[in-house]
Amino acid sequence: MTAPVACIGAGLIGRAWAIVFARAGHQVRLWDENPDAPAAARAFAAEMLPELERLGLIDCTATDALARITPAATLEEALDGAQHVQESTFERIDVKREIFARLDAIAAPDTVLASSSSALLPSAISEGLEGRYRCMVNHPINPAYLVPAAELVPAPWTDPALMERTATMLRAAGMRPIVMQREVDGFVMNRLQGALLHEAFRLVEAGYASAEDVDIGLREGLALRWSFIGPFETIDLNAPGGIRDYVARYAGIYTDMAGQPGVDWAGEVLDKIEADRRAALPEDSLARRQAWRDRRLMALAAHKASAAKDIGD
CATH class of the missing domain: 3.40.50.720 (NAD(P)-binding Rossmann-like Domain)
Structure with missing residues (x-):
């Protein structure tokens, strides 16, 4: 028991x-x-x-x-x-x-x-x-x-x-x-999420894309693969020779991008992002949308379990 x-x-x-x-x-x-x-x-x-x-x-x-x-x-x-x-x-x-x-x-x-x-x-x-x-x-x-x-x-x-x-x-x-082997500020998931959010804020602040377009990039793009394989397996499968081949091809691009300055999340860009989000979802609808999120996650979990049985992990 x-x-x-x-x-x-x-x-x-x-x-x-x-x-x-x-x-x-x-x-x-x-x-x-x-x-x-x-x-x-x-x-x-x-x-x-x-x-x-x-x-x-x-x-x-x-x-x-x-x-x-x-x-x-x-x-x-x-x-x-x-x-x-x-x-x-x-x-x-x-x-x-x-x-x-x-x-x-x-x-x-x-x-x-x-x-x-x-x-x-x-x-x-x-x-x-x-x-x-x-x-x-x-x-x-x-x-x-x-x-x-x-x-x-x-x-x-x-x-x-x-x-x-x-x-x-x-x-x-x-x-x-x-x-984890030892403690570090932010642990694993918040450090990964923080890195992505820093770039998301930067893209909106600099006028390259709207908050909605950034969300599309994740939910309709990267997240579809990341929902069943992580970033390391993703890049391992994205070059003919595996992860080392991917790094040889693309590491320079990512290194160059990493040199860009940071962004103040609480600055003027927050007003724009919040306005975009509240236009898409009023504050009094947050709880209802959270319940919708949970049911979508249930459906995704059920799909992944079914697909693992039919296709394999």
């Missing part, structure tokens, strides 16, 4: 993790400083799980998965018997340090304490804790139940065996962990 998991923080990220772990057979205890948040998170799971079942994206029934998600009244109740704690509280270092100190004082010595932080280093979160050896970052892409990549980031003192245990647990839950 799979070990219980405690999800600490029941907002957008915490509720997604609850679905991930519950569909994998874990009993999930949800706790939040806001006593109403766990029930709201469970209600969200009750809405999403039948959609996942309909699309064949879970290996159990929606009813069974939902039954595994239980609000907890106290931290002690949430952590009782848990082998993994997934913290998803507010993204601020003082908040993270405070909650990790509380978790470290309550959790059993072999319980992993993982933060969903997207930017705070695990060393900054866990420094000074008696149990810092079992602390790490496990950063998902939202929503985690539809996007399987997650970054496992160790602090310098994190036990490698606990990193591997967590990676194994995540793989069993249908996730695809990025097991």
Whole structure:
């Protein structure tokens, strides 16, 4: 039987993790400083799980998965018997340090304490804790139940065996962990996304393309390949002799482009990009569009699973 998991923080990220772990057979205890948040998170799971079942994206029934998600009244109740704690509280270092100190004082010595932080280093979160050896970052892409990549980031003192245990647990839950060798600002995914966003802002600021045209370039171009093969495999397949041949042909072009100056994201270009986006999608429609995004991701996940069976990975 799979070990219980405690999800600490029941907002957008915490509720997604609850679905991930519950569909994998874990009993999930949800706790939040806001006593109403766990029930709201469970209600969200009750809405999403039948959609996942309909699309064949879970290996159990929606009813069974939902039954595994239980609000907890106290931290002690949430952590009782848990082998993994997934913290998803507010993204601020003082908040993270405070909650990790509380978790470290309550959790059993072999319980992993993982933060969903997207930017705070695990060393900054866990420094000074008696149990810092079992602390790490496990950063998902939202929503985690539809996007399987997650970054496992160790602090310098994190036990490698606990990193591997967590990676194994995540793989069993249908996730695809990025097991980092050591911590770095931005981890892997935000550093990649940041590089792309820097260039996207630059193209709009300099008047080369509109925000919509840049989005077309990604969603109708690069992202179609990147949704099933990454950038290294993409270029490996884009030259007759593989990746070395590609580098020999095109590295000079990319090196020349990299010499361009940066752009102030918060400058005048932000006004233009925001105006373009709000013209395309009013602010009061963001939540509806987010729900649309989730259902499109469900359909894409179902398609990829079907194609992998019919065509192969």
